[in-house]
């Protein structure tokens with residue numbers, strides 16, 4: 001086999017010169033970013049620099065005003081709404097700062113929910129939810145309503161819920177933003193550790209350098225542009 | 237204060253976590269050289285500017301100014317002008333040489349090793365870069381990346397290591413994080429700082 005015949009690992013997810021404004025406020029200007037399969041990437045940058053907007057564009061929640069988003073060799077931003085929602089449900093998982101769990105439902109219900117919304121049967125869904133709760137060290141809390149959990153416990157449920165469908169990419173926006181540093185670290189450790197076991201790509205927006213230090217690489221967003229801090233670095 | 241385990245031995249990984257216990261490196265010669273890179277100056281002017289920006293609470297003794305300039309002249313990094321008539325030692329104007337200029341350039345371009353307690357070195361480099369019209373933003377970006385890389389290594393040590401090593405790594409991580417916050421705040425205020433240090 002020649003070198004040419006070796007499979008080239010292209011990026012799994014890519015933003016090419018993405019632009020996006022809110023009314024007249026430009027949030028992204030020619031933002032470009034490329035993420036390989038299995039990579040854990042941290043996105044950092046000042047408040048208001050466009051990190052969340054970039055994440056939403058990458059995840060197909062927002063469509064960019066200009067530029068392209070590619071996922072797994074396909075153009076994502078030109079897909080219709082239905083196809084994009086389908087992709088988000090099957091290939092992506094999400095963890096936000098808070099507010100994504102249904103507080104009246106139990107931890108097990110919340111984790112089983114994405115499967116039940118798909119085509120998975122009830123028994124199978126709850127069995128897999130139970131597995132993931134165990135992997136997040138939450139088996140004792142499976143029957144507890146999530147409205148009664150601590151912030152750290154709730155975020156671990158959210159991580160289980162994001163991973164239960166076996167997504168290719170997890171998008172996390174300040175997943176530890178509302179937690180103290182020790183609890184946040186535990187959540188991040190579990191998220192990154194499990195994602196690595198599963199080969200899941202993780203893109204995590206964070207202000208916290210200690211959280212970012214759990215990633216393989218970080219990029220900075222400044223004024224709606226992505227800068228790779230290692231580009232052109234002076235090497236010692 | 238080298239970290240020591242309960243048995244009194246230096247922890248096995250301590251040397252990995254604190255590669256060299258930092259005596260803040262000799263930045264005085266490089267700082268004076270950097271100040272001279274603006275324009276030729278008398279020892280007195282150098283001392284005044286050093287004390288204003290870098291010597292907060294710890295002014296540079298005149299003796300050290302002249303001995304440092306003497307060494308820099310010996311090494312060909314500065315050149316002393318002819319003695320001018322008058323009293324006291326301060327009768328010479330010093331000018332940076334191409335060799336000295338090269339040294340300042342190289343020093344500013346290189347990020348400091350990511351170790352805790354570096355604030356003064358980082359601060360000095362940023363202020364000098366601004367005074368000399370160099371790309372201070374770029375310096376901060378590279379320094380940030382250097383810190384992040386070290387923090388990733390420490391996170392790995394934490395993941396794989398025993399409790400003692402994890403706690404030592406945490407100590408270094410929190411200090412590097414403090415540096416990083418300072419880097420971010422300074423990055424955000426670089427424009428204002430440039431105004432402040434730019435000479436009239």
Ligand SMILES: Nc1ncnc2c1ncn2[C@@H]1O[C@H](COP(=O)(O)OP(=O)(O)OP(=O)(O)O)[C@@H](O)[C@H]1O
Pocket residue numbers: 022023025026027045046047048049050051052053054
């Ligand atoms: N729904 C919105 N309507 C109007 N402007 C918005 C909206 N969402 C974001 N913006 C603006 O777009 C820019 C980028 O916002 P974004 O939320 O992406 O920043 P961020 O980097 O995630 O900030 P933070 O760290 O504070 O979460 C900001 O100027 C913000 O004010």
Ligand SMILES: [Mg+2]
Pocket residue numbers: 051052053173
């Ligand atoms: Mg945000």
